[in-house]
Amino acid sequence: TELTTELTTELNARKKQYNYYRDQLLSFEEGEVEWKTLGELAENLDSKRKPITSGLREAGEIPYYGASGIVDYVKDYIFDGDFLLVSEDGANLLARNTPIAFSISGKTWVNNHAHVLKFETYAERRYVEYYLNSIDLTPYISGAAQPKLNKKNMESIRIPNPSPEEKERIVSIxxxxxxxxxxLSEGLPREIDLRQKQYEYYRDLLLSFPKPDTEAAA
Structure with missing residues (x-):
């Protein structure tokens, strides 16, 4: 419908606007700030990861994370705190349909398809998360059929490293x-669904009116 098209267009426009401002805030000239590798900025906790095959997972309320987010819910946890997960493998490393870096908090379990990084502050973690999701990671990815971002390549990713105050400012914005x-992403589809149901309700109401010949026969 026309409304659906209008709302979808609005959502896409806002996403483009967000991406534009994000890229502007995260763009630095080579000599403008110090650059560091991701390995220098974060503590890598990959050695603590533990995959569990689906048949052996004990159902619970703890999120079980994989390369692109929550895969399942389990009874136990291996991490407790705030961390940044970075996809290690999967087609999404190239397709980028969902973020390849995403923050997790609280008690969690992570399998071996996502790198686990720990940062000293919230601003540090979120800054790196935003930056990784804004750049092309193709030079660091190996394998065409089975794309993979191994630990060595991930830790070699160069990241602009402005002052802590500047990182806080960027992250806040x-x-x-x-x-x-x-x-908007959550609200607009809901709005579209409501409008669709409203349309269907009135359509059904109109179609349920008795036809003139039916009334005459009665």
Missing amino acids: LDKFHALTSS
């Missing part, structure tokens, strides 16, 4: 944009 676009 991007968090606000992210909250807005997330709200």
Whole structure:
């Protein structure tokens, strides 16, 4: 319908606007700031990961994470705190249909398809998360049929490293944009669904009116 098209167009426009501002905030000239590798900025906790085949998982309420997010819910946990997960393998490394870096909090379990990184502050973690999701990672990815971002390549990714205050400023702005676009992403499809149901209700109501010849026969 026309409304669906209008709302979808609005959502896409807001996403493009967000991506534009994000890229502007995260763009630095080579000599403008110090650059560091991801391995220098984060503590890698990959050695603590533990995959469990689906048949052996004990159902529970703890999120069980894989390369692109929550895969299942289990009874136990191996991590407790705030971490950044970075996809290690999968087609999404190239397709980028969903973020390849995403934050997790609280008690969690992570399998061996996502790297686990720990940072000293919230701003550090979120800054790297935003940056990784904004750049082309193709030079660091190996394998065409089975794309993989191994630990060595991931830790060699160069990241601009402005002052802690500047990182906090950038993250504060991007968090606000992210909250807005997330709200739109969730709200607009719901709005479209409601409008569709409203349309169907009135359509069915109109179609249920008795026809003139039916009334005459009665």
